[in-house]
Amino acid sequence: MNERAISTMLGYVLTLAISALLVAGLLTVGGSFVDSQQAVVVDSGLQVIGQRLAGDLATADRLAQLDRGTTELRLTARLPTTVSQTSYTIDITTTNGNTSLILSPQSSKRNVTVDVANTTAISPGTVTGGDLVIVYNDAETRLEVEDG
Amino acid sequence: MADLGVDSRGQLLLIGALALGLTFVAFALIINSAIYTENLASRGDTTDGENVVEYRDSVRRGMGEVLTFENQNVSDGEGRSDIRDRLERGLRDLSQMLTRSWAKRGATTNVSAIGYTDGSRIFQNESRAFTNSTGNETWQLVSSVDQTRAFRLNISRANTSLEGACGGLFGGCFTIQVENGTATWQVSVAKNTADEVVVAVDDGTGAETCTPVDRSFVTLDLTSGTVAVEGCPPLSFADAPASGYAISYKNGNESAGTYTLVVDEPSVADSPPSHYTAGSEPSVTPAVYSAILSYDYQSASLYFDSRVRVAPGEADE
Numbered sequence: 001m002n003e004r005a006i007s008t009m010l011g012y013v014l015t016l017a018i019s020a021l022l023v024a025g026l027l028t029v030g031g032s033f034v035d036s037q038q039a040v041v042v043d044s045g046l047q048v049i050g051q052r053l054a055g056d057l058a059t060a061d062r063l064a065q066l067d068r069g070t071t072e073l074r075l076t077a078r079l080p081t082t083v084s085q086t087s088y089t090i091d092i093t094t095t096n097g098n099t100s101l102i103l104s105p106q107s108s109k110r111n112v113t114v115d116v117a118n119t120t121a122i123s124p125g126t127v128t129g130g131d132l133v134i135v136y137n138d139a140e141t142r143l144e145v146e147d148g
Numbered sequence: 149m150a151d152l153g154v155d156s157r158g159q160l161l162l163i164g165a166l167a168l169g170l171t172f173v174a175f176a177l178i179i180n181s182a183i184y185t186e187n188l189a190s191r192g193d194t195t196d197g198e199n200v201v202e203y204r205d206s207v208r209r210g211m212g213e214v215l216t217f218e219n220q221n222v223s224d225g226e227g228r229s230d231i232r233d234r235l236e237r238g239l240r241d242l243s244q245m246l247t248r249s250w251a252k253r254g255a256t257t258n259v260s261a262i263g264y265t266d267g268s269r270i271f272q273n274e275s276r277a278f279t280n281s282t283g284n285e286t287w288q289l290v291s292s293v294d295q296t297r298a299f300r301l302n303i304s305r306a307n308t309s310l311e312g313a314c315g316g317l318f319g320g321c322f323t324i325q326v327e328n329g330t331a332t333w334q335v336s337v338a339k340n341t342a343d344e345v346v347v348a349v350d351d352g353t354g355a356e357t358c359t360p361v362d363r364s365f366v367t368l369d370l371t372s373g374t375v376a377v378e379g380c381p382p383l384s385f386a387d388a389p390a391s392g393y394a395i396s397y398k399n400g401n402e403s404a405g406t407y408t409l410v411v412d413e414p415s416v417a418d419s420p421p422s423h424y425t426a427g428s429e430p431s432v433t434p435a436v437y438s439a440i441l442s443y444d445y446q447s448a449s450l451y452f453d454s455r456v457r458v459a460p461g462e463a464d465e
Contacts, residue, residue: 016160023164030171037178045185052188059197066204069455075195076449080188084181 038084043112045083046103050114053077053090053101053132060134060143061118073136076148081130088129092122092145103129118143196450199255204456206246207259207443212460214238216298219269219410219435228266228414228434235436236261255447262455267437268417271408272430275304278322278400278407281427285401289409290416291394295437296385298461299370299409303337305345306364307404311338314402317348318355322403324370328393335370335383337403347375349382356382365405371463385463410461412437438462 056077064070081087083105091102099116116122121142131148218234243259250257270289272278278301280287301324314321321338334350344360347368358380366376373383395409407430416424417434424432438459445452 019160019164023160023167026164027167027171030168034171034174034178037175041178041182041185045181045188048185048189052191056195059195063197063200063452063454066201067454067456070453071455072444072451072453074451075197077195078449080184083185084178 039108039110041084042086042105042108043110045080046088046105046112047114049079049083049088049129050090050101050103050112053079054114054116056134057099057116057118057122057143057145060136061120064120064136064141064143070136071138073134075134077132077134079129079132083129089126090129090132090145091126092124094122094124196255196445196447199253199447200445200450200452203246203250203255203257203445204443204454207242207441208456208458210242210246211239211259211439211441211458214242215436215439215458216460219433220408222269222433222435226434231434231436232264235264235439239439239441250445255445257443257445259441259443261439262442263440265412265437265439266414267410267412267435268414268432269408269410269435270416270430270432272406274429275302275307275404275406276429277307277404278397280400280423281425281429282423284423286396286398287400287423288394288396290411290413290432292415293393293395293411293413294391295412295459295462296395297371297410297437297459297463299385299407300461301368301370301405301407303345303366303368303403303405304364305339305343305366308337308339308345309402311340311346314338314399317346317357318350320399320402322400323398325396325398326388326393327396328389328391331389333388335368337368347380347383349380349384349387351382351384351387358383371461373463410435410437 056075060073060075063073086105086107088103088105091104093100093102099118099122101114101116103112103114123142123144125145127145127147133146133148135144135146137144214235218231218238222231239259239261246259247257268290277285279285309321311317311321317336317338318334321336323334323336326333332352336348336350338346340346340360342360342362344362345366346357346360348355348357358375359378361376363376368375370383371385373380373385375383395411414434417432420432424430438457440455440457442453442455444454
């Protein structure tokens with residue numbers, strides 16, 4: 001027996017402590033990695049949705065300008081309701097005649113901004129993510145976005 | 149020496165593996181989202197914007213053909229209401245045809261007319277000199293015109309005088325003059341020594357010529373600005389006076405051919421000057437200058453209702 005000054009208890013405690021530390025560290029890193037990937041996916045998802053809505057607004061704008069005789073236009077923009085299990089809202093704002101869309105996810109404070117190139121004015125407002133309807137208001141010659 | 153004696157080991161490893169498994173499941177959901185986003189990004193235009201533009205184009209061109217055909221086939225003694233009846237029938241046929249073909253593509257469509265602008269069509273179908281029916285070589289075709297469309301001449305080279313022989317372009321050679329008292333726009337035609345037809349344009353700032361054409365018959369389209377189907381940049385009807393102008397031919401005996409034009413002035417057809425009724429060529433008939441149509445398009449994702457004006461052969465088409 002060549003075991004002297006060995007405490008079995010200490011041996012086990014050390015093994016357990018080190019294993020526990022390793023596993024806890026792994027889980028912490030894994031957890032934060034999942035969070036950061038989630039944020040990246042939400043960002044790119046909102047970016048894609050913003051571009052699609054901007055494209056649909058551009059189509060509606062082109063149709064409204066077609067003959068200057070447009071009396072009615074209703075365009076349905078089909079967008080997903082959630083991005084990576086988080087819902088989002090879309091803010092339409094106009095500054096100095098430039099319209100932009102600000103998409104904000106429910107889960108975090110990181111917003112995504114997409115600019116819209118348009119000739120017809122677009123009414124500012126806020127809508128929730130999901131199917132939207134773009135309507136042309138003949139009387140005021142502006143486009144309005146409503147929840148579909 | 150401790151002796152556990154029971155086979156329970158690696159609890160922490162088990163818990164760690166369990167937690168790692170849950171992490172992988174969370175990753176799977178995130179990756180699913182990312183893949184869906186990529187798919188969403190690669191989709192094309194799911195709305196029907198292009199289809200509407202295509203439909204509008206079909207309506208415009210179809211109705212343009214109907215207008216051109218009905219204007220060219222006015223029988224003697226036909227009144228304006230007869231022409232409108234035929235146009236309405238043609239438009240109904242066009243609407244039904246388009247409705248059927250668009251129904252196959254998942255959209256309902258409809259087109260109807262909401263207004264017509266009356267006008268007159270002046271034409272010479274038989275190839276003869278550009279004089280009026282009493283033989284005058286300098287004469288006025290029509291006055292108080294605001295808009296002209298489809299103004300085409302088919303000029304016979306054999307019967308066009310040489311530039312030197314008729315006294316120079318804009319001098320004694322055949323000239324088409326559009327003037328309203330304040331501005332004048334002229335187009336002159338002659339033949340050069342190389343046996344080519346030369347067309348020159350003077351918008352008041354000086355004469356510019358188009359490329360000479362070596363053909364026995366040269367089509368001169370004033371409203372679309374082409375000579376024998378080739379574009380001629382100086383030949384732009386937009387340079388002509390904008391409203392209240394008169395169209396005249398000067399020295400019409402220096403050239404020959406056929407021509408046709410449609411103007412938005414109905415009185416010259418309703419009460420033609422005596423030189424139109426003196427002989428059979430040239431003649432004037434009532435015509436419809438333009439039509440305003442209301443069309444709508446409805447599909448799963450789009451409802452669109454608008455108007456379009458049809459005036460085939462107009463200068464800014």
